Amino acid sequence: MSVYVTGHKNPDTDSVTAAIAYAELMKAQGEDAIPSMQGEMNPETVVVLERFGVAAPEIMTDATGKQIALVDHSDLNQAPDNLSADSVVAIVDHHKIGDVTTNQPIFCCVQPVGCTGTVLKQLYDIAGVAVDTKVAGLMLAAILSDTVNFKSPTCTDADKKAVAELKEIAGVTDTDELFMAMLKAKSSVDGVPARDLLNRDYKDFDMNGNKVGCGQLELATLDQVAAIRDDLLAAMKEQKAEGGHHTILLMLTDVVKEGTELVVVSDDPSLVEGAFDSKLDGTSMWIPGMMSRKKQTVPNMQKAFGC
Secondary structure: OOEEEEEEEOOOHHHHHHHHHHHHHHHHOOOOEEEEEEOOOOHHHHHHHHHHOOOOOEEOOEOOOOEEEEEOOOOHHHOOEOOOOOOEEEEEEOOOOOOOOOOOOOEEEEOOOOOHHHHHHHHHHHHOOOOOHHHHHHHHHHHHHHOOOOOOOOOOHHHHHHHHHHHHHHOOOOHHHHHHHHHHHHOOOOOOOHHHHHOOOEEEEEEOOEEEEEEEEEEOOHHHHHHHHHHHHHHHHHHHHHHOOOEEEEEEEEOOOOEEEEEEEEOOHHHHHHHHOOOOEOOEEEEEOOOOHHHHHHHHHHHHOOO
């Protein structure tokens, strides 16, 4: 039976490229693997796949009757629908371990690094499998994206080492140019509905029985969203009401200034203020140095909820 390799819902560049890279590694080791994704690609990922000449994976959202390898997540609420304990055959990730369970021992590699692409580079090296030139480009781009060109606090020496090696394989001489091309696509908001922007890079979390959503837009400047702030706030309120959320956060991350304006819609705004030791100015607060949802936003909220 074929194994579907898939990243999380609302796929980002790491999620999509990790599915491709891990499927290629599995095939090199004699397994029948199919890369997949749980939705359409965001603009950054489209640019990356086009740049390195790789076709988009197929869309797969239902795990019924399938064997699944999870990349870039291990949470049920981010996994394909109808995922069972018999479905999962492997997990490769760089986040905290989620709530996916299995009935049998499986291959699982979770590393505290900035990107799944870095974990996969290590797995290729361990297996003694050469990384394809195009796949190396995808992995390289994913690491630059997830670490915000090494500015994120999630970035490690292992990520930098992987980039140094992958750029040689992929034939990329200027990683700054690649990152800026990706950022230009990622931060493009013109003509995009506010609800789509909210969900461009968005995840839901269960925090002690409370549903908390967090989206992130990485921008070259906050001026890019100045004219649509009201629309974004309305989209957050709408999504909160429809989804039964306690809180929805939207990180408007200024990559140049290296900080985030955190927009908050919550049943208890004071809880969010306490989580970040800051005060809301209306519906948002500026938090200098905040770049990472995984390392800076979600852990603070989990602690505030007593997780």
